[in-house]
Amino acid sequence: MAPPSHSHAHTTNASAPKNGFTVDTMPPCLLDSDEFRRQGYRIIDFVSGYYARMEDYSVSPKVTPGFLRSHLPVAAPSQPEPDALAAALDDVRDLILPGITHWQSPRHFAHFPASSSSIGALGEALAAGLNVVPFTWTASPAATELEMVVVDWLARALHLPESFMFAGGGGGTFLGTSCEAILCTLVTARDRKLAEVGECRMGDLVVYCSDQTHFAFHKAAHIAGIRKANCRVIATRREDQFALSPAMVKSAMQMDVDAGMVPLFLCASVGTTPTTAVDPVPELCVAVAPHGVWVHVDAAYAGSAFICPEFLHLADGVEAVDSISMNPHKWLVSNNDCCALWLKQPSTLVAALGTNRDDVILKDAATDGDGVVDYKDWSVTLTRRFRALKVWLVFRCYGTDALRDVVRAHVRLAVLFEQMVRGDARCEVVAPRRFALVCFRLRPPAAPLGGAGDSHVMANKLNKTLLEAVNRTSRGPYMSSATVGGEYLLRCAVGSTLTEERHVRDAWKVVQDQGTAILREMGWMP
Amino acid sequence: MAPPSHSHAHTTNASAPKNGFTVDTMPPCLLDSDEFRRQGYRIIDFVSGYYARMEDYSVSPKVTPGFLRSHLPVAAPSQPEPDALAAALDDVRDLILPGITHWQSPRHFAHFPASSSSIGALGEALAAGLNVVPFTWTASPAATELEMVVVDWLARALHLPESFMFAGGGGGTFLGTSCEAILCTLVTARDRKLAEVGECRMGDLVVYCSDQTHFAFHKAAHIAGIRKANCRVIATRREDQFALSPAMVKSAMQMDVDAGMVPLFLCASVGTTPTTAVDPVPELCVAVAPHGVWVHVDAAYAGSAFICPEFLHLADGVEAVDSISMNPHKWLVSNNDCCALWLKQPSTLVAALGTNRDDVILKDAATDGDGVVDYKDWSVTLTRRFRALKVWLVFRCYGTDALRDVVRAHVRLAVLFEQMVRGDARCEVVAPRRFALVCFRLRPPAAPLGGAGDSHVMANKLNKTLLEAVNRTSRGPYMSSATVGGEYLLRCAVGSTLTEERHVRDAWKVVQDQGTAILREMGWMP
Missing domain, CATH: 3.90.1150.10 (Aspartate Aminotransferase, domain 1)
Known part of the structure; x- marks a missing residue:
């Protein structure tokens, strides 16, 4: 791109004020090319x-609690120092870097x-420079469409089944973390199940995981209103290499059903946090099938390895699950934060998290029935980042090889x-x-x-x-x-x-x- | 900072392999000074x-749905083009910028x-370059401590009561969006109330807002398991300037109590999204006081105006609420995304969202009882960004004036x-x-x-x-x-x-x- 041909004049507009009003000061120039x-x-x-x-x-760092707090003033400066950026960077070098x-x-x-990676970090910088807020297609069409393209690229690069891609009737999104991905799918599953069994059964919903599952799952279940007593934590054994036992899941579910409870959700891990254990997804899907349970695969770390064919056998059975998530920020040089979530039926997610009150200011005709999405309906948050840009740059500049x-x-x-x-x-x-x-x-x-x-x-x-x-x-x-x-x-x-x-x-x-x-x-x- | 004195050699280590193992290829050089x-x-x-x-x-942009998707390949490249960054930036210029x-x-x-702002964007770039993950104090001490300092700076700059600052026994955190802030406080309030009335009353919990409240509140309530039928949306009137009526809130709560329901949470807005209406916080606090209801003030947009003393009367009564949130990314030149949430009693938040299972790998003695925090216990997510860095730079480089x-x-x-x-x-x-x-x-x-x-x-x-x-x-x-x-x-x-x-x-x-x-x-x- 050519150098900028001009910089903006930030002086007071000299034209005569109309309507008897004078704007006597312009805002300070805080964004200048x-x-x-x-x-x-x-x-x-x-x-x-x-x-x-x-x-x-x-x-x-070899520091003790309070090391930084005690060195900083209790209030922000009212005026910047001379060359404040240099002074601040000196502080980053002398106070912050020794403490991170x-x-x-x-x-x-x-x-x-x-x-x-260089490109991962710079992709973040570029997105920050553009500073768009792509909550609906209209709020930044290219950002929405690039996200739809890049989640499909990523799914393809990881050899995921086409049923998780937009190209195959599914779809995905970039969130910040696996915690959000699990929460969003859990709420979706909860709504689907309550529609079937009645809202009054909320207290009877039961979720399943292993004693190796990341605590994010417990937190998500708690946020979604699942009783703590209704989280079944199945014990794993060293001789099973810390993988979840389908037989134990099956029997736990049957016990719950016999007790009048409602099995809701199984969080299977491909690559647990403690030891990267791999739960046997195909057998788990078979075990839980009779109960109409939502199966999510948390492959936060290990999902990146599916880019190598030699690891693909560890993703066996993933075509049978409802949703899967992994973090390009963990092992695909895409810098913090970035979690990809894919679902086979994104419409269920939108049904749970969508907001289409007529009176809201985001009502938007552009996206009705034309194959693009409003990503605000795919997550907890309205404001969101343009994360697809950095992942796209990483793919473009490095390539999948x-x-x-x-x-x-x-x-x-x-x-x-x-x-x-x-x-x-x-x-x-x-x-x-x-x-x-x-x-x-x-x-x-x-x-x-x-x-x-x-x-x-x-x-x-x-x-x-x-x-x-x-x-x-x-x-x-x-x-x-x-x-x-x-x-x-x-x-x-x-x-x-x-x-x-x-x-x-x-x-x-x-x-x-x-x-x-x-x-x-x-x-x-x- | 001086220019780097060397770059890393990424060739194979020439020393003789031990243990009969040869690492024949090094990873591609994707992060080089x-x-x-x-x-x-x-x-x-x-x-x-x-x-x-x-x-x-x-x-x-004057584009129609599909304009970008149809121009991009269906799969990521396996090898980058020659000078891929230049090619990608050309595409940003020619395909993406015309569509955002x-x-x-x-x-x-x-x-x-x-x-x-320049500094807001570059603060993001710097944080992306450091790429730390400050989920606990130990996971990046300076990042945690800077966040504690800067949320206090921001509270002080906005003239918030000291009771919301770490310095005054409260405390705050930087999240991504107001949606997260509302969800986190709502779950906290829910847990506190259920501990009082019993978990079986979950279905009886009622939340209150106006017909001007942001839909994020409805979404948060839904995620937290509050029944849709239990969201009381109080009508506002043009003659009241679209502000929430304390009398109507009071009477709605009394009706619920009479019907055996449990009032839980009031979301008051200072600066609603449709018209920037300001709910009368002091009168609302008085109205709901008999019911032990959590009051949250959503000042996502207008909170920034409290930096001007002439707007402070609109924050009257905020000392009586439980929590308040606002977005520096909306009006304090801090770039997307950044939401500040403050609470008077952060311990209630940590009780609701904290994770301290003994077996988790983040068990951390450093932060027990020494005045610093593990921010993973203050939000939905574990992985988090170093947002404090950009807000600190904005304060340092521009000053509150x-x-x-x-x-x-x-x-x-x-x-x-x-x-x-x-x-x-x-x-x-x-x-x-x-x-x-x-x-x-x-x-x-x-x-x-x-x-x-x-x-x-x-x-x-x-x-x-x-x-x-x-x-x-x-x-x-x-x-x-x-x-x-x-x-x-x-x-x-x-x-x-x-x-x-x-x-x-x-x-x-x-x-x-x-x-x-x-x-x-x-x-x-x-």
Whole structure:
């Protein structure tokens, strides 16, 4: 695009006021093409400098609560300082960067990745620059249509069944998070079921998940008015690799039906948060079919892996479910936040969340029956972001092959870490590595030296100490933990865009060294 | 910040593989300091060029549904084109910009403004660059603490009572939208009430609003499981300036109590969406006090005006409510999306939305009892954005005086528009202009020429025709409508950061000219 040919004059309009009114001051000039460019370059330079220096930061800051609050004034300034942006960026560098957790560090192995890329970040910047609010088709037609195209692109790239695409009679949307996706589908399912059994049965609705399901599901169920006592949390077992048992779901539902309750919703996970366990979707669909239960697949993290054909068997059976969601911001370099939700029957979602009161100011004839949608009826919120722009840019600028290569490279690095764990007899891999997360721990000491201790409790304590020691190292990796089947384990999630083989090898070395030091201190190793 | 001293090498690590494993390919380099700078400048240039050219665009695109979908391929590319970013930006310029509604146009007077600024947009860009996920304090301490500081700054700048600030025992958070704020407080109120009256009374809970309340409230109530039949929509009257009547609320609640129902929640609006009506908060609080009802003030748009002392009387009584929310993205140049929610007792919110299962991987000792918070427990979602960064930058770089000047300038421009409407005998201002929205219409013809027509229906038709004509002009203003008390009116919402006096005068001229043409065509004017 050519440089701007002019900047706006923000002086008072000199023409004689009409109607006896004079507007004596114009608003301050807070949006100006030239100023935006000058300031924009500085922001870009700052972020670029941050990326260049990423390895210098300790992933997790060594700060204590209150460290920042106590350094900032209690009120906003009434006037900006001279060159306030420079001063503010100095504060970002000196006060804020030392106090954030560096999710983009190549040594960030905690939680799941917040997957970033140049284009993902800049797609956000471009959307912020346009600053449109595409709540209806009319409120920004191209934004709505691009979203419809890109959710289909994404579904196709992930090899999802065509029935989830607009092209196949289904459809999708970009929300912020999986929590929203689960809430929206749960409310949809609730409305559909109550229409069938009567609104008075609200208190009898029962939802199902495993003890590995993300707490977002419990929160969504609670928000939607499902009684806490009506959330069936099915226990999983290590010998089942922490996957949900269809037989147990089936029997739990039958017990509920026998007790006069109404089974409503099953949240199946493909890639649970603690260990990336994969629930057996086809068998679960068969098990719940007699009860007309809505099945949602939460593939928040692992959904990205479906871009690789070699992972597709883990999505078997997905054609039978009602809805599926995954987060391109976790592993498809699309920056925070972005959750894709697809449904086979979007009309049920619109029936639950749509707003078409005649008197509202958004009444809109343009979208009646012409194959485009008003996305305000697909989510909790009216105001929404133009998230499709960044995902579209990511696809355009990188292509699906490169995204597949990213996933594969991370998986290979996780395999490397897994092999190093397995090569150390003191350690064990607690759950199968399916994607790029390795769940491991130091084995419980075979014969605790203290004698009196419970080896189970001691092993948990040992591994908690190990994680704290690993995360305390100033240039070491940052990992997280989970407690699964009573066992405390360390989670090494490979997925930062900057992570290379050397970071994974270094991370393992830190784990080994810290493990050795702890075992020696405890007298369990010479 | 100094230029980066190095870029990362993304070649295969040359050191000999250990454990018999070779990582043969590294992930593609999708996040690189130098590449980010080069591409970043292009994005900045593009947005800068868009701002320079803003006046050239028709605010609302002249496109028909399907215009974009039919031009895009059905699948994402597997490989990027040569210089894919340039190609994509060409497509943004040639395909997308002609199809979006230009919310930043100085001629955008529809809905409420999506208030933008250089720093607001760049604050988003910076947050996207850092790409942290501050769901707990530990997950990004500085992001959490900055949010705590900035919500207090904002509350102070808006002259809210100290009881809503962390400094005064309350507290706030930045969410995406008012819809989320209302949903979160409604669920909190519901839980508090059910704890008092018993979970079995869920079906008896009743919520209250006016016929002017935003549909977000109905959606939130529905999501939270409140029966549609239990939403009391109190009628407002033009002679009350469309404000909620405390007497009618009181009597509706008494009727519900007499019928064995349980009053739960009142959503009062300061600045309704159709006409910016202001509900009488102090009198409403007195009216509902006997029933232990949660009162929330939705000041999504008008809350920004509290930065000016001259508007503070409209916030009278706010010290008595439980929660209040407003959107800095509407009128405080903080770019989409950003909603501030404050509560006097945040602990009730955390009780409703908090997740502290022992086995979840976010269990976190750092935040127990030390005055900082885990914001995941303050909202629907776990993953969240670092919104505080942009609001902090807006305050730092502009100062509260400039933000006050923006609001005042827009109000003066709206006063100008209002005076021009009042100066034309064919027109009327339908509802009092309180902030920067003018609600107006052509008066119904005194003696319809057709004779048989209902002047009420004809006036609505006339004004609908007028709005369509105004919005069809290619360089004219873009306005929206509302139907209030059966009357269709045009809404001219001044608030785009780029709007100057000339745009307001031009907008009025277009309205006058189109009105004249329509009246002539209908034979109502010579």
